[in-house]
Amino acid sequence: MKNIKNYFFILYIILLAFPGFNFAQDTIYVYGPGGPAPAMKDAADLFGKSTGIKVIVTAGPTPQWLNKAKHNADIIYSGSENMMTDFVNALDGKIVDSDVQPLYIRPLSLLVRPGNPKKISGIKDILKTGVKILVVNGAGLTGAWEDMAGRKGDLKTVKLIRKNIVSYAKNSAEAKQQWINNPEIDVWIIWNIWQVSNPNLADVVSIEPDYAIYRPTDVVLTTLGKTKDTAKKFIEYLNSSDGEMIFKKWGWTR
Numbered sequence: 001m002k003n004i005k006n007y008f009f010i011l012y013i014i015l016l017a018f019p020g021f022n023f024a025q026d027t028i029y030v031y032g033p034g035g036p037a038p039a040m041k042d043a044a045d046l047f048g049k050s051t052g053i054k055v056i057v058t059a060g061p062t063p064q065w066l067n068k069a070k071h072n073a074d075i076i077y078s079g080s081e082n083m084m085t086d087f088v089n090a091l092d093g094k095i096v097d098s099d100v101q102p103l104y105i106r107p108l109s110l111l112v113r114p115g116n117p118k119k120i121s122g123i124k125d126i127l128k129t130g131v132k133i134l135v136v137n138g139a140g141l142t143g144a145w146e147d148m149a150g151r152k153g154d155l156k157t158v159k160l161i162r163k164n165i166v167s168y169a170k171n172s173a174e175a176k177q178q179w180i181n182n183p184e185i186d187v188w189i190i191w192n193i194w195q196v197s198n199p200n201l202a203d204v205v206s207i208e209p210d211y212a213i214y215r216p217t218d219v220v221l222t223t224l225g226k227t228k229d230t231a232k233k234f235i236e237y238l239n240s241s242d243g244e245m246i247f248k249k250w251g252w253t254r
Contacts, residue, residue: 031069134179
C-alpha cells in the first residue's frame with residue numbers, strides 16, 4: 001500500500017513539473033502505401049533519434065491498415081494524388097483535402113532483370129514482339145502506363161504496349177511478388193523507387209523525357225494529428241533539408 005502511495009506521489013510531482021505535457025503525444029502514428037515507406041521509415045527513425053519522439057510507420061496495401069488508421073492515425077501519406085483523394089474519402093472525415101501537402105516526386109521507370117539480358121534501353125524496345133511486360137493497374141499507379149504510352153498522342157504505341165502486357169497487378173506489392181515468381185517477365189513498369197529499395201531484384205532503365213510520367217507522395221495531418229505538436233514537427237522535418245536528403249537517397253526529388 002505504501003509503495004502504491006509513493007508511486008502516485010511521484011507521478012503527481014512529475015505532472016506538476018510538466019503541466020503542459022501530454023503523454024499521448026509520445027508516439028506518432030503514420031500510415032500509407034509501401035512505395036514511399038522506405039524513405040518515410042528512414043525519416044521517422046532519424047527524427048526519433050534527434051528528438052526522442054517515437055514515430056511508428058505502418059505501410060502496405062490500404063486494406064491492411066485502414067481500420068487501424070481510422071482510430072489512431074496522426075499522419076497519412078500517399079503514393080499519388082488520386083490515392084490521396086481515395087484516402088480522403090475512405091477515412092470518414094478524419095483528413096481534409098485542403099490540408100494535403102505534396103512532398104516529393106519520382107518518375108515512372110522500366111525495371112528489367114539484373115544485367116538487362118534483353119538489352120532494353122527505352123520505350124522503343126518494349127514495343128517489340130515477344131517482350132513480356134508487368135504493370136500495376138491500381139493504387140498509386142492507376143492509369144500510369146497508359147499515360148506514359150499515350151504521351152505523344154500515338155495510338156500505335158498504346159496498342160503495342162498493351163499487346164505485350166502479360167499481367168496487371170492490383171498494387172505494387174503484388175507486382176513485386178509476381179516479378180519474383182515469374183522470371184519470364186522481362187519488364188516491370190513502375191516507379192524508380194522500387195528498384196532503389198530492391199536493388200538485387202532488378203536494374204532500372206530511365207524512360208525517355210518524351211514519355212516521362214511523374215507522381216508525388218502527399219502527406220496530411222488527421223484531425224487527431226492536428227492536436228499534437230509532435231506530429232506537426234514531424235511534417236516540418238519531412239519538408240526540411242534533412243528530410244529532402246533522406247528522400248533523395250531513396251529516389252525522390254523536388
